[in-house]
Amino acid sequence: MTITNGYKQNENEKELDILNLPALEQEAQKIIPTGGFGYIAGGSEDEWTLHANRTAFQHKQIVPKALSDIEDPQTDTRVFNLDLKTPIMMAPAAAQGLAHVKGEIDTAAGVAAAGGLMAQSTYSSTSIADTAEAGNGAPQFFQLYMSKDWNFNESLLDEAKKAGVKGIILTVDATVDGYREADIINHFQFPIPMANLTKFSEGDGKGKGIGEIYASAAQKIGPKDVARIIQYTDLPVIVKGIESAEDALYAIGAGAAGIYVSNHGGRQLNGGPASFDVLTDVASAVNHRVPIIFDSGVRRGSDVFKALAAGADLVAIGRPAIYGLALGGAQGVTSVFNHLNDELKIIMQLAGTKTIEDVKHAPLLDIKY
Known part of the structure; x- marks a missing residue:
C-alpha cells in the first residue's frame, strides 16, 4: 500500500480468477478509497442513463446458429490499419492512479499483454511517454480533452506524436462536467497529480475538484476543431x-478517421439515450466510410457481440478494466480482457460466427421488453 497525499493506493499485482465482470465492482469497492471509487463508478444526476446503458443490450437478441460447421472462433481483427488480437480495447479513462499506484502504466502493460488497443487520457495519472513505454510497442491512441489554450493542446499533441501514438481521440461530449452527486457527497478532490497537467500553467490537478479541472476545457467545439487537429498532427x-x-456526419465531413459512439459511461448528459440504442442509427449514417468505436455499459461477451453486429468495429471498456487494475495491477487488467474475450468466443461459436467479420454481419432480433 502506498499513501500519496493521504490517499491509499493499491499495489496489487496478480492474475484474477474472474466469475464475471459485474462482480468485480463490489470487490474493487472494498479496496479503492471512497472518494476515488465514487469518481470511478459514479454517473450524473440520478444515474438513469448509466443504468440504461446496461439494460439497452436487452433490446436486441442474438440469433443462434447451430449448423454452421465451425469451431475455434478467432477474435483477431484489423482496424485503423492496426492488427489486434481482440476487438476489445481500453477506453480513455482519467486518473487511474485512484485505483492503483502504477495507474495507466499497468493498464497499458495489461492491455498490451491481451493484444488490445490502449487509449490514454489527457487527465492520466502518468505521462504520455511513460504510458506509451509501458505498452512495449503495442498500439496506443491518445485522447484529447481540448483546452481553451491551443498552446496546451499542441503541447500534448506534440508529446503524443513523439511517443508514437497511432491516433488521436477527440472527446467532444465533455465541454462541461456532468452533475455527479457521488463527488459532491464525498467532497472529492483529486489527490493524485495528473502528469499531463504538472508541466503547464493549468497546475497539476492535485487538490482540485472535477469542476475546477473542466473549467479550463473548451466549451465551444465544432467541425473546424476536428479539422485543425487533423492538420496539426497528420x-x-x-x-x-x-x-x-x-x-x-459533421465529424466525417471535417475529416474524422473514426466515430466513437459513447455517452461517457452515463457520466455526462443524464436522460440521454443509452449508447447501444443509438449505435445502429449512427452506423447507418456512417455507412462504413470510417471505423466505429463503441463504449458505455459493456460487461459481457454478448454485449461485445451485439455491439459489433450493430455496427461497431471496436468495443471499448472502462470501469471493468479499472476494477481489474485495482485488484491485480497489469495482470488484473489482462485477466479482465481475457475473460471478456473468452465469453465473446463462446457467443461467437453459438451464433455460428468464425471471425470478427462474421460477427459484424450477424443478424440481431429487435425485441424490446
Whole structure:
C-alpha cells in the first residue's frame, strides 16, 4: 500500500480468477478509497442513463446458429490499419492512479499483454511517454480533452506524436462536467497529480475538484476543431461522444478517421439515450466510410457481440478494466480482457460466427421488453 497525499493506493499485482465482470465492482469497492471509487463508478444526476446503458443490450437478441460447421472462433481483427488480437480495447479513462499506484502504466502493460488497443487520457495519472513505454510497442491512441489554450493542446499533441501514438481521440461530449452527486457527497478532490497537467500553467490537478479541472476545457467545439487537429498532427482523429447521425456526419465531413459512439459511461448528459440504442442509427449514417468505436455499459461477451453486429468495429471498456487494475495491477487488467474475450468466443461459436467479420454481419432480433 502506498499513501500519496493521504490517499491509499493499491499495489496489487496478480492474475484474477474472474466469475464475471459485474462482480468485480463490489470487490474493487472494498479496496479503492471512497472518494476515488465514487469518481470511478459514479454517473450524473440520478444515474438513469448509466443504468440504461446496461439494460439497452436487452433490446436486441442474438440469433443462434447451430449448423454452421465451425469451431475455434478467432477474435483477431484489423482496424485503423492496426492488427489486434481482440476487438476489445481500453477506453480513455482519467486518473487511474485512484485505483492503483502504477495507474495507466499497468493498464497499458495489461492491455498490451491481451493484444488490445490502449487509449490514454489527457487527465492520466502518468505521462504520455511513460504510458506509451509501458505498452512495449503495442498500439496506443491518445485522447484529447481540448483546452481553451491551443498552446496546451499542441503541447500534448506534440508529446503524443513523439511517443508514437497511432491516433488521436477527440472527446467532444465533455465541454462541461456532468452533475455527479457521488463527488459532491464525498467532497472529492483529486489527490493524485495528473502528469499531463504538472508541466503547464493549468497546475497539476492535485487538490482540485472535477469542476475546477473542466473549467479550463473548451466549451465551444465544432467541425473546424476536428479539422485543425487533423492538420496539426497528420494522425487519424477519432471523434468521441457521438450519439446522433447528424454529429457523425459533421465529424466525417471535417475529416474524422473514426466515430466513437459513447455517452461517457452515463457520466455526462443524464436522460440521454443509452449508447447501444443509438449505435445502429449512427452506423447507418456512417455507412462504413470510417471505423466505429463503441463504449458505455459493456460487461459481457454478448454485449461485445451485439455491439459489433450493430455496427461497431471496436468495443471499448472502462470501469471493468479499472476494477481489474485495482485488484491485480497489469495482470488484473489482462485477466479482465481475457475473460471478456473468452465469453465473446463462446457467443461467437453459438451464433455460428468464425471471425470478427462474421460477427459484424450477424443478424440481431429487435425485441424490446
